[in-house]
Structures are given as structure tokens and as C-alpha cells.
Amino acid sequence: MRVLITGGCGFIGSNFIRYFNSKHPYYKILNVDKLTYAGNLENLKGIERKGNYHFVRADISSASVMRRIFDKFRPDAVINFAAETHVDRSILSPAPFIKTNVVGVGVLLNLSLKYHVKKFLQISTDEVYGSILHGSFREDSPLDPSSPYAASKAAADMLVISYYKTHGLPVLITRSSNNYGPYQFPEKLIPLVILNAMNNKKVPVYGDGMNIRDWLYVEDNCEAIDLVFHEGKIGEIYNIGGENELTNLYVVKYIIKLLGKSESLITFVKDRPGHDRRYSLSLSKIRRQIGWHPKVSFETGLKRTIEWYRKNQRWLKNAQSGEYRNFYKQYYSKLGLKEF
Ligand SMILES: NC(=O)c1ccc[n+]([C@@H]2O[C@H](COP(=O)([O-])OP(=O)(O)OC[C@H]3O[C@@H](n4cnc5c(N)ncnc54)[C@H](O)[C@@H]3O)[C@@H](O)[C@H]2O)c1
Numbered sequence: 149m150r151v152l153i154t155g156g157c158g159f160i161g162s163n164f165i166r167y168f169n170s171k172h173p174y175y176k177i178l179n180v181d182k183l184t185y186a187g188n189l190e191n192l193k194g195i196e197r198k199g200n201y202h203f204v205r206a207d208i209s210s211a212s213v214m215r216r217i218f219d220k221f222r223p224d225a226v227i228n229f230a231a232e233t234h235v236d237r238s239i240l241s242p243a244p245f246i247k248t249n250v251v252g253v254g255v256l257l258n259l260s261l262k263y264h265v266k267k268f269l270q271i272s273t274d275e276v277y278g279s280i281l282h283g284s285f286r287e288d289s290p291l292d293p294s295s296p297y298a299a300s301k302a303a304a305d306m307l308v309i310s311y312y313k314t315h316g317l318p319v320l321i322t323r324s325s326n327n328y329g330p331y332q333f334p335e336k337l338i339p340l341v342i343l344n345a346m347n348n349k350k351v352p353v354y355g356d357g358m359n360i361r362d363w364l365y366v367e368d369n370c371e372a373i374d375l376v377f378h379e380g381k382i383g384e385i386y387n388i389g390g391e392n393e394l395t396n397l398y399v400v401k402y403i404i405k406l407l408g409k410s411e412s413l414i415t416f417v418k419d420r421p422g423h424d425r426r427y428s429l430s431l432s433k434i435r436r437q438i439g440w441h442p443k444v445s446f447e448t449g450l451k452r453t454i455e456w457y458r459k460n461q462r463w464l465k466n467a468q469s470g471e472y473r474n475f476y477k478q479y480y481s482k483l484g485l486k487e488f
Pocket of ligand 1: 154155156157158159160161180182184185186187188203206207208209228229230231232233234248252271273274301323324325326328332377426463
């Protein structure tokens, strides 16, 4: 099978390519990634030597470039991880989110139709459902995104479903909760807290810290995506969660404790506008239809993650150079936290 994977140099995409390649060593993989600030070729070190893996630097929203790639590679399947993914950035500057997450998905769908792709898997997020104070979202719950990031992902989901309904394109969608684990760019909560606490820097917490997220270890997500890709029913959406619903403050305090640091590092900052209070997914469909459930406990996953960041200081240093520094200088000064 020839599988075109987009966004494979990012956090989940790179973990997935490793997992997928070890499970299906005879599949041919073409990784198409623009290498934005979040994409890092180092994330796939070792894989590039395998004969069945190839990488092309390209932007999924460029129709002409992507057409040449489809024409040459002739994929049987497409798995789309490529996206702009950071909510804070989408608030400051939404245009790249619309371009990649909406226009880019439109380009991939058009080409998948033209080149008779047999499976199109869109990697989506629980954020498309918005916030829920009680109960959990099912796959047929209405979409109610709050941030420009979530809205762009919801728009993409709608496009994907429309290609199934209108053109019969064989599509699947996974909507996962917050992932954590190795290779996550240190702008997202868990690696940011690890990084700052390790260096005795202040750890910013939005609002009262009581926002709830469901934490999913990235390897569990990779396993679920692989199963949905092979066994999911065409035209269907599958929620993927970790069954670890925790407040941000609990997560931050837990990391600080595991690192042996002081809670005095915690600094409460003005809440993010449109900040969803709680995300929660019902996993009954994926359990029933696919037989998948999350395996890694939050304690185990977090210990593994901290260990990985401890051992990969060079990766961290590289990730924090250039663009990262510029963005955070601007962002933290907006929050009145110049010391970051
Ligand atoms: N991280 C999470 O907790 C989470 C949760 C649910 C869903 N998701 C979804 O999973 C997918 C992967 O998320 P992630 O956390 O690994 O993201 P990431 O930000 O770590 O990586 C995104 C990757 O996409 C690439 N990319 C961006 N724009 C591109 C473009 N125009 N063309 C080609 N490549 C482009 C980047 O270079 C990068 O390698 C996204 O679609 C995201 O919406 C993530």
C-alpha cells in the first residue's frame, strides 16, 4: 500500500510514522510536510534511511505542487496530520490556520478524488465540539468550536464529510483529545511546563487553572489511528480519548512534583479569550466498533514524557530557537509577563 502522510514532521505525525512503519514495514510512506516552526526533521531521525520512506517538503495548500506529488506518488491512501495547531497563535493570527487547515484540506480532497484514493483519513480534534460542563460528546454531537483553530478544524471536518456524501470519497475522521508525549513542541501545556519548571522559570497558568482536558498518551493515539485506518467504517467519525480528565492546575502541580520543584513557580495569568472550560469525549463507539481503549495511565505517560525531555535537551534547545523565541517574546509581553 502507498500511503501519503502529511504533517509527518510534527508531534503526532512523527510518532505515528514511527508506529505505522514498525507495524506495516511493507507499506510505502511519503511524508509531505511544509516544515513550519512546528515541523522538525529530527523527529524522524533513523526512519529516513528506510527504503520504503520518503520525505518531500511541500505546502498542502499549494494545489499545483500537491498535484505533482499525487501524480508521481499515486497514493492508495492519504492520512492528513498537517495543520496549524496552536490555539494561542490562531487568536493572534488566524490566516495561516484558514489556509492550511481549510484550503489545504480542500486541496487534498480534490486530488484524492481525482487520483482515486481508496482511503482518506482526516486527523481532527475534540475541540470542534466546543466545551461541555456535564456529560461527554459523541461523534454525532453538534459542532460548536470556540477558537479560530477549532473553527478551522470543524470546517475541514465538514468538507471531508461533504466529499463522502457528494462524491463518495472513502473518508474517515478521528477526533482525539489532548495528546502528550515525546517530540511535542514546547509551546503546548505539558512540554512548556516541563521545560520551564526544569529551568526554574515561572509556569504560566491561564485563569483559575480549573479548565479540564482529557489527556491521551500519543502512542495510544497512534494505535487508535492505525486501527481506525484499517478497520474503521467508511464515512464514519471516531472519538479517541485518554480517559484522563484533569484540570490544568492538577497537571501543572503534578509535573512540578515529579520534577521536585516548588509550586511557587506557578503564575496565574489572564485567561485565554474563548477558553473552553471542559472537553470530554464518549469513547463508546471506538470501543464497540473497533475494540480500542487507551492503555497508558497518566502517571506512566507523564513519567515517560519527562524522561524523554530530560534526555533530549539538544532537541529542546533547537526547538526553542528563532521563531519560537520571537513569538513568545510578543505573546508573553501581551500577557504582561516579560520575564518569560
Ligand atoms: N496535539 C494535540 O493534542 C492534538 C489533539 C487533537 C488533534 N490534533 C490534530 O493532530 C494533527 C497533528 O497535530 P500535532 O500536535 O502533531 O501538530 P504539530 O503542530 O506538532 O505539527 C503539525 C505539522 O504540520 C506541518 N504543517 C503545517 N502546515 C502545513 C502545510 N501547509 N503543509 C504541509 N505541512 C504543514 C508542520 O510543519 C508540522 O510538521 C493536527 O491536525 C491537529 O489538529 C492534535
